[in-house]
Amino acid sequence: PDQLELRRIAHQVREVMAANPHIVDPHLEWDERAPVLHLAMDVERLRLLGLTPQDVAQQLQFHLEGTRIAQVRQDIRTVDVIARGASGGARLNAESLSMLEILTPDGRKLPASQLGRLEVRFEEPVIKRYNREPELLVQADVQGAQPNDVTAAVWASLAGVRSQLPPGYSIMISGAVEQSGKADASIQALQPLMVACMLIFIMLQMRSFTGTFVVLATAPLGLVGAVIALLLFDQPFGFVALLGLTGLAGILMRNTLILTQQVADNFEAGMGPFDGVVEAAVQRARPVVLTAIAAAFAFIPLTLDTFWGPLAYVLIGGVAVGTAITLLFVPALYALLFRLGADAQAGGPA
Incomplete structure (x- = not known):
């Protein structure tokens, strides 16, 4: 182009x-x-003098930037030895550049102005690809x-x-939007594997499809608190917030696993179905709530960070609201799925 x-x-x-x-x-x-000084070489004159454009370019480089003539060892590093003309490193104007001497094969020294025409051209200072x-x-x-x-x-x-x-x-x-899209795509590429592994571990723990459904049903509950927190504090919903939602779903499902395990323990202790579910919610409310409060306070310093702020707000709002909803939602869903009521007889669900 x-x-x-x-x-x-x-x-x-x-x-x-x-x-x-x-x-x-x-x-x-x-x-x-930016303006750049070019030497438009007279190829015919160079041929008569026995020079090539490459010869002239090498001698100009010697005068202006220097040429590597050797290498020496300094400790564990190799250092180049640069030979440079007397005018090298100095700021030269067009007139000074035209007077730089070029050595011909027969030993004569000619100014660069006799080998071509100096032109000022405007070029792009930086070309990225x-x-x-x-x-x-x-x-x-x-x-x-x-x-x-x-x-x-x-x-x-x-x-x-x-x-x-x-x-x-x-x-x-x-820019930032492109990088965010690439990051989202990298997460989406691993999501099928992550979901499959999560389902396997939950099913191994619950050993029933109904129990697995109860655990998975609590995963999106934290979205309520996360959205409220993002809106209240005017935070963007981007890649970092998406990471926070992924971690939030894991936290809420872990709380549900703890709660359902307590329900199973209550059934084994001889409690009735209804009492076992209600008592499990009461027994686990305190440790679950205290853990949620500790997690919310732990993420408060992270809200001051520009990059990780949205993640912190998602986790604070999601853990706080999601935990409260989970303690009410799981017992109700558990009783609904297993058809438990206040008049249910002793014995756990089949």
């Missing part, structure tokens, strides 16, 4: 982004084109809205620009 055409398209994208009220400081990553193609990023900050929402709005506004792109050019979403 032509760099000038790429810059023209980037300026159009920047204008569209600047029109969005939530976009702050849209700018191009390449900055402005993506998939080996030139890439020009248009960057900006987001203020007063979620990045995903702003990105969607800008992408819709760019429909006209995208429809008029020349062949070989494209506009893609990059």
Whole structure:
């Protein structure tokens, strides 16, 4: 792709982004084109002097940057020995560069100006590539809205620009939104394996499909508290918050496993079905609630972190509200599924 055409398209994208009220400081990553001094060599004259463009380039490099002539050992490192002309390292103007001496094969020294023409050209100071193609990023900050929402709005506004792109050019979403999408995709790729392993372990513990359903049914209960916490504190629902929801589901299912195990212990102790379920909720309420409170307080310092803040709010709100709902939901669901009532006789569910 032509760099000038790429810059023209980037300026159009920047204008569209600047029109969005939530976009702050849209700018191009390449900055402005910088002046560069070029020596346009006279190939015919070089041939008459017995020189090649490579010979001239090597001698200019010797004068300006230096040439490696040897290497020496310094402790465990190898250090290059650089030979450089007397003017090397100094800031030279066009006139000084034109007077740099070039040595010919017959021993004569000629100024560089006699071997070609010095030209000032404007070039890109930095050219970054993506998939080996030139890439020009248009960057900006987001203020007063979620990045995903702003990105969607800008992408819709760019429909006209995208429809008029020349062949070989494209506009893609990059930056934080792209990285968040990649992170979400990496989690989704492992989710089937994670769910399968989780089901296996829960079924080994519960040894019944109904009991497994009771445990799994509590997994989404923490979403109520998580959403409330995110809305109250104006936190984004992104990759980090998604991680928090995954951990939150595990915490609530663990509490349910503890509660159902207490129900089974009560049945073995001779309690009736209804009394066994109710008593299990009462017996496990204190340790479960205290554990939830301790976990919520433990995550409070993490709320001050910009990156991990959403995860902390998800866990604090989800654990607090989800635990309270679990203590009420599990006994009710357990009694409903196993058809337990206050007049049920002694003996556990089949």
